[in-house]
Amino acid sequence: MLSAAARAEIEAHLKKYPTKRSAIIPALYIAQRAHGYLTPEAIRDVAQVLELEPTEVRSVAGFYSLFYKEPVGKHVIHFCNDLPCALRGADEFLKKLCARLGVEPHGTTGDGMFTVEPAMCLAACDRAPLMQVDLDYFENLTEEKLDEILDGFRTGTIQTDAASVIKSELA
């Protein structure tokens, strides 16, 4: 079940658009926050608020790579190994990241802390190697820096803000 606060947040997004359907992406982000991925219940709840069929919502959710249909780690790492980054050693660095976490690409650590996803260009090619953790940028990585970041997430000294970025009040 969507919390009352989540429902209110989705309702506020509706004011930005002339159709309810336009709020589907913001609504799915909000619904995904509760469990880190989109449960069938979350899909149904979003469909109900937007007055759509659950299958329509599921098909939209399935199209976009930032919506997860299966459980993921507490923190999702998107590591860019696309061509511009790979020209600056990103493939080798990704191997080191995976080795440190004991996972293969697309895998989740045994403790459920991290999922590692290789990413297509993240618009930071001049700062490779780089990754996003929960969509926050961590750039110009070195092995030392990487260790600090992973430790920081494990100990809670680094936190990413999962709250909705875009406010919904009208001008």
Added chain:
Amino acid sequence: MEHVILRHRNIPDLHRLEVYQAHGGYEGWHKAVTEMKPDALIDLVKASGLRGRGGAGFPAGLKWSFIPKDIFPKYVVVNADESEPGTFKDREIIERNPHQLIEGVALACYAVQAGTGYIYLRGEFKQPARILQKALDEARAAGLIGQNLFGTNYSLDIQLHLGAGAYICGEETALLESLEGKLGQPRNRPPFPALVGLYSKPTVINNVETLANVPPIALNGADWYKKLGTEKSPGTKVFCLSGRVNRPGNYELPLGTPFRVLIEDLGGGIIGGKALKGILPAGASALILPASAIDVPMDYESVAAAGSMLGSASIIVLDETVDILWATEKMVRFFRHESCGKCTPCREGTHWLVREMERIRRGEGKPQDIDLLLDITKNMSGKCFCLLGDFATSSIVSTIKHFRGEYEAATRTNGQ
């Protein structure tokens, strides 16, 4: 070099409203709303010769003039879905000079008399979106965006919208579909968005950098702008330099600057003093140019004449150590991943291109596989629903053209 777009490099804290306003910010906006007729603003942008910076290079003022006067509401949609491999200019504009973008959006809205502007940012731009939202809030609080602006009867609302991870949404009609809450898949054209766009209403879609050019034009005039760049490609352009260079980054330069100045002078040359092998002038979508293109001027006409396109000007530099087949496989993998699946030539073609490249790189390719690759591209080129399908073939076609020897060496041992 005087910056027109990356002015924050000269002016600290330009992202703050009071700093932006202290440097002429929103003066053009105030003047337009209080003193100019919308058509006069369109004429001004037409006269400046400003061309779209998202890739196609279409004249911005002309695009605005296609919007019918008698159909309401109308929309301005900003393409901030910056996803082309090697492109990172819009992000810098959004994060460091957000008010110049907002003022550009506002001017575009006024020019076509749209009451709402939507800025569509790629989902991965959570942090840039946060900065932009803050700037937008500041502009609203200062009465620069909102109801009855400057005591006139013109009202404007600007909203941000985050995507959720799909390269195809940079294609303007796919972006509109996504903004309407559907799968981000391209629409058939005609009708064009100028007539039937967002919510089936007349819609202007411009790139972030294009709109960031508009406030300086509104403030300083078309003649001032035309003094920058070349006759057919006026103004400056933000070039994204990446790959095997010492100083990658964004460089704002007059259009028509040769690749050599960007790569050797500004970019500090190639890492380790190696030799240049090839240049991708517009990310993974571009036909690769050989090292001999180093003196080609970077403007729309010259890069096209040299056999590629300037596109969004994301220049990826490959040096002599780069395995061309490896780089090409990376690029076709990108397009396979990002194909939206709507049309068969792209969905299936990108799949087969990756399979063939994998086979050749595993050492299992035969000499005839080179022509097979070209045959697949012929079945895609011009036959896909949108340009993404055509772009997916660029790396294959152009690397076989310029580096066929590497394909032959990789397939030679397997005979016929």
